[in-house]
Amino acid sequence: MVPAEPVLLIGYGNPGRLDDGLGPALASMIEARAIPSVTVDVDYQLIVEHAEQAARHKVVIFADAAVAGPEPFAFEPLAPAPVEIEFSSHSLTPAAVLAMACDLFGAQPVGYTLAIRGYAFDEFGERLTPTAQRNLDEAAHFLIDALQSGFQHVNISRALYALDL
Amino acid sequence: MAVTQTVEQPASRRIVIEPVTRVEGHGKVTILLDEQDRVKQARLHIVEFRGFERYIRGRPYWEAPVLVQRLCGICPVSHHLAAAKAMDQIVGVDTLPPTAEKMRRLMHYGQMLQSHALHFFHLVSPDLLFGFDADPAVRNIIGVARKFPDLAVQGVMLRKYGQEIIKATAGKKIHGTGAIPGGINKNLSVEERDGFLKDLDQIFTWARDALKIARDYSMDHLKELADFGSFDSNHLSLIRADGAMDLYHGGLRAIDAKGKRIFDHVDYRHYLNYIAEEVKPWSYMKFPFIKALGPEKGWYRVGPLARLNTADFIDTPEAEAARQEFMTLTKGKPNNITMAYHWARMIELLHSVEKIRDLLHDPDLQGTDLVARGERRPVGIGLIEAPRGTLFHHYEVDDNDQIVRCNLIVSTTNNNMPMNRAVEKVARDFLEKVEITEGLLNRIEVAIRAYDPCLSCATHAMGRMPLEVEIVGADGRLRARGGKGVEIR
Numbered sequence: 042m043v044p045a046e047p048v049l050l051i052g053y054g055n056p057g058r059l060d061d062g063l064g065p066a067l068a069s070m071i072e073a074r075a076i077p078s079v080t081v082d083v084d085y086q087l088i089v090e091h092a093e094q095a096a097r098h099k100v101v102i103f104a105d106a107a108v109a110g111p112e113p114f115a116f117e118p119l120a121p122a123p124v125e126i127e128f129s130s131h132s133l134t135p136a137a138v139l140a141m142a143c144d145l146f147g148a149q150p151v152g153y154t155l156a157i158r159g160y161a162f163d164e165f166g167e168r169l170t171p172t173a174q175r176n177l178d179e180a181a182h183f184l185i186d187a188l189q190s191g192f193q194h195v196n197i198s199r200a201l202y203a204l205d206l
Numbered sequence: 207m208a209v210t211q212t213v214e215q216p217a218s219r220r221i222v223i224e225p226v227t228r229v230e231g232h233g234k235v236t237i238l239l240d241e242q243d244r245v246k247q248a249r250l251h252i253v254e255f256r257g258f259e260r261y262i263r264g265r266p267y268w269e270a271p272v273l274v275q276r277l278c279g280i281c282p283v284s285h286h287l288a289a290a291k292a293m294d295q296i297v298g299v300d301t302l303p304p305t306a307e308k309m310r311r312l313m314h315y316g317q318m319l320q321s322h323a324l325h326f327f328h329l330v331s332p333d334l335l336f337g338f339d340a341d342p343a344v345r346n347i348i349g350v351a352r353k354f355p356d357l358a359v360q361g362v363m364l365r366k367y368g369q370e371i372i373k374a375t376a377g378k379k380i381h382g383t384g385a386i387p388g389g390i391n392k393n394l395s396v397e398e399r400d401g402f403l404k405d406l407d408q409i410f411t412w413a414r415d416a417l418k419i420a421r422d423y424s425m426d427h428l429k430e431l432a433d434f435g436s437f438d439s440n441h442l443s444l445i446r447a448d449g450a451m452d453l454y455h456g457g458l459r460a461i462d463a464k465g466k467r468i469f470d471h472v473d474y475r476h477y478l479n480y481i482a483e484e485v486k487p488w489s490y491m492k493f494p495f496i497k498a499l500g501p502e503k504g505w506y507r508v509g510p511l512a513r514l515n516t517a518d519f520i521d522t523p524e525a526e527a528a529r530q531e532f533m534t535l536t537k538g539k540p541n542n543i544t545m546a547y548h549w550a551r552m553i554e555l556l557h558s559v560e561k562i563r564d565l566l567h568d569p570d571l572q573g574t575d576l577v578a579r580g581e582r583r584p585v586g587i588g589l590i591e592a593p594r595g596t597l598f599h600h601y602e603v604d605d606n607d608q609i610v611r612c613n614l615i616v617s618t619t620n621n622n623m624p625m626n627r628a629v630e631k632v633a634r635d636f637l638e639k640v641e642i643t644e645g646l647l648n649r650i651e652v653a654i655r656a657y658d659p660c661l662s663c664a665t666h667a668m669g670r671m672p673l674e675v676e677i678v679g680a681d682g683r684l685r686a687r688g689g690k691g692v693e694i695r
Contacts, residue, residue: 055276057273083379083380084380088324089324089328089347090365090369092362093362093363141351141358144348144352145358145359145362146359
């Protein structure tokens with residue numbers, strides 16, 4: 042499959058479980074900007090048909106909540122998972138989606154993960170914690186800038202934004 | 207975390223499987239061996255609980271069809287529709303406008319298609335294509351993708367088609383809002399309909415091929431599958447008034463292992479007169495049973511196998527022909543072969559595609575009468591045949607429109623005792639007095655996987671939770687651990 046479309050953003054997580062909704066929230070913010078050449082998708086989790094969708098794009102960005110790691114977020118390149126990737130559930134990892142895009146559809150999209158730090162996941166509730174909301178705003182600002190510039194201004198130090206703080 | 211009662215028994219050793227891979231949810235299998243290395247006891251434990259039934263209390267009833275989708279990211283549509291059916295009763299509606307019911311049915315068949323396709327192609331096919339003893343590094347979907355790429359792509363595309371139908375009927379992929387109390391909030395546009403019709407021939411071809419794979423595998427391996435994790439049981443499902451399989455609505459029918467009817471065409475609003483739930487101290491998941499038979503003899507199976515066994519016929523021609531061949535295997539009597547779930551599931555997949563075709567050609571889907579209204583009632587009970595089996599939603603609502611009581615019996619909970627029986631049968635048949643290998647432990651998972659359990663749903667938790675297997679000897683020492691990364695000691 043020849044990738045015909047430029048950028049796919051997949052925001053995933055469960056908005057009914059507090060900060061687990063960071064990925065879908067980011068997807069909503071990006072979608073509202075209607076940035077040309079950017080396709081936005083949202084789901085509870087990554088599943089097999091995302092591989093087919095990814096294969097139709099040159100760049101795929103996986104936005105998810107992070108239970109640990111840098112604040113406010115980390116934007117990092119992603120490689121397809123190696124052969125021994127474990128598939129243990131209906132849901133897939135971002136690396137597995139890239140691997141399946143390659144194995145099933147012969148495509149090699151460039152992958153990135155945008156891991157937005159969250160703090161509360163164990164209760165039901167459709168809201169973000171205040172700190173997670175701030176992290177989301179910073180992540181959205183960064184990503185909108187990167188997408189509108191066609192990633193021209195995103196170098197590795199900027200990409201690893203959180204680590205440079 | 208559940209603690210087994212058997213750990214401290216000095217004359218036994220214990221096998222624990224945690225996590226079982228390629229099933230949803232978190233659970234643990236413990237297998238207790240005696241000093242002669244014979245299986246003394248085998249149990250499937252469910253180890254998380256989040257109390258969704260308590261959480262939803264105090265919420266306005268009209269939120270329920272959306273809120274319950276938080277139960278599970280795997281089959282939110284089933285909960286959405288079961289809750290909506292319950293809320294129909296709350297708003298006093300017994301008969302929906304034709305457009306509303308048909309849109310809900312289309313949503314449901316899309317859910318059935320995507321769920322069955324994913325389970326068969328991506329969770330089960332590695333066991334069938336490579337064998338139960340194959341290297342786990344290969345025995346997964348990536349291995350299937352590399353050796354059988356066409357098959358893996360078919361699985362993806364079938365599922366995608368079902369997901370697109372859900373999106374078109376529910377409004378969006380997550381937290382869909384399509385079904386509302388008393389009806390539906392949108393119809394299907396002509397453009398949406400034509401988009402689905404365009405791909406339908408290809409979907410039919412793949413569905414027929416999938417059924418053939420399941421049928422041929424079952425027949426070719428009948429000798430080894432017939433007894434694998436198998437046992438006699440009762441079966442339960444919804445059934446249409448004329449005895450046809452109906453995945454969306456009907457009365458309750460229960461039959462015994464020989465096909466004798468225990469009850470039939472029961473109005474499911476009276477389910478509490480027929481079904482009770484037993485609690486056991488070693489699992490958070492309850493054990494439903496038929497009241498008239500008691501907990502020892504009254505447990506039953508639900509899901510594709512049960513539905514094939516309870517139905518008098520299927521009302522779509524290709525699936526009915528497949529059902530007749532399926533029932534020939536057991537001379538028209540109920541099929542109690544656990545691994546026959548896969549064949550039954552693919553018959554249902556083809557049935558769902560036939561139903562989708564019929565609905566897409568029905569002009570009622572473009573109708574504009576979407577919602578009915580009636581007189582408020584305090585109780586709403588909604589049942590649906592979810593991909594994994596009969597799903598019960600029961601709500602009580604006060605005069606302030608707030609939910610004051612909620613009881614859910616999810617499909618996997620209905621299959622709780624059968625899964626335990628399957629684990630015990632496989633453990634006794636394969637794990638006694640032998641060197642424990644990953645392939646042998648995988649047989650436990652194969653038996654559980656036949657039921658396509660969703661343990662996160664069954665325990666009212668969300669997220670991805672695996673299952674593990676452990677074997678502990680009579681001396682209390684760990685002998686083997688299965689699931690992710692097998693460890694043999």
